[in-house]
Amino acid sequence: MKKIFVGMMAILSIATYAQNQRFSYEYKFVRDSAEKDKSETEIMLLNVFSKGSQFYSKDVFESDSILNAEFKKQSGGLDHHIDLSKFKSKGKVRYQVEKNYPDYSVNFFTNLGSIEYMIQESRNQNWKILPEKEKVGEFNTQKATCDYVGRIWTAWFTTDIPIQDGPHKFHGLPGLIVKLEDKTKSHIFELKGVRKFDDKEEWKSFKDKERYEPLIILNDKKYKKTYLDNRADPNKGLRNLLAEGGKFEMKDASGKIMDSNQIMKDREKKQKETNKRNNNVLELDLLK
Template sequence: MKNISFLLLLLSITASAQINRFFYEYKFIPDSNNKEDVKKEMMQLDIDQKGSNYYSRDKFVADSTSRAEVQKQIKGGGGNINISRRENQGQVGYKVTKSYPDFKTSLFTRISMDQYKVKEDQKPEWKILPEKQKIGEYNAQKATTAYGGREWIAWFSTDIPFQDGPYKFYGLPGLIVKLEDTTGSHIMTLVGNKKMEAPAPSEDMEVPGNVRIMGLGGKELEISKSQFKKLWKDYVNDPSKSMRQMMMGNGDNTRVSFKVRTQDGKEISDPNQVFREMEKRTKESLAKNNNPIEPDLVK
């Protein structure tokens, strides 16, 4: 009996360490003035007993590789830390987590140099409709909701017993296997899934106190949606503010320098020129990315 009890305990521990990973093909149109330019990104929704994580596969791989490179350089004791820009950084920079059973939802994103955990205060309110159709290999039913400044159509399947879905969407009687807004600007379609061992959680990088690495390591500042909206508006109005604050230092004689290349390949290091170039690039980027998944968040 002792051997049997030990075996059952071992099986229970092994099962709890598994996740259900769902792969969504995400098609989106960043620029509403150029609807022919449709981007694609493979997103992953990892579900376990505690909750779910939704994120870009390419960004996860790129960040993991860069993190390993930085850790190696720090342990090597060199004076400089260099991060090579990878070919595929991922086009979707945010991550969304939900905790079970209450489905507390958080958006992990950044503005300029700063990382944030934005607490969600809105729950999707669904209207389930009688329409049904086959989505891939799954029998699905239609539902609609208004959320984040868009009207959404979801197809959920009770064949997959998870009340979850891509991005911040959840609360239907089965997994959302397809989600699209009514303009066709954002479409997420389930294309595969598998069970696998839960990946080991990434540890926070131990970096010297005077080193700050954009997008890697460090803790996210937890804020509300209203606080994020204000920070975003400040960023749009003054894109180089964080960089200027870093260059001013913390009164400890720490000197920070930046170099950037212009579109014609010219390297500039003069702070005023760097800031002007950053502002120019930011405004160009915002103009070309005017069709976000959640418009209400960046009004």
């Protein structure tokens, strides 16, 4: 009965306060735990609808929108050679998170190589609400903590915005999360803007967007294995493609076709070097 009551309150809060609102968060993060002074910043958007919320990078969304428009424009002509050489991708945080109201089921969308996955979250956020209060920006907030995805988190939430939601996968407090940081302060989200957007804009799930390859759906336990396999062997997906009869080729600046074996060796070396530096992922339990 308590869960049903909480769900009804969540629907009422959203219906009366925050349909079609956008919350902009500044996300500061450190990729390499050995270089904590080298933080990066990305603007993340939390769009709230009556059916649920969606969380993603502003730069990545805008960049992908331009890319898709250019792809459709070029592919619509008689010449099927698509030139995207002048296109420059923006944004570093390439995942999306979707929460469905009122049960707040969470789906996480990400790519490993050329394959896109939807991961169904099963881990719980057991918040401990504390008496401490603090002013964060213009909001009066209260403190809460939880142990989640391999990190100890501190959240500051405000009941002035009665939405049980927040950045990334976080939710379940009696108000919007205004600030969120892990114990090492290497992953920090802070609310920077609130605005209402067009009421005519409707909820559309990320899983229903147009794709050229199928979306692979996994639970979080199976995804962890897939994630670790991909880190250990970055070319696994490409080799599977070749084994199934697929082909790929790349050309150098002079137009000469490059050796595919050398491409794969270079790709594996580069990706493993990147993985070594990227050792401070937000969901730290993926590496344990």
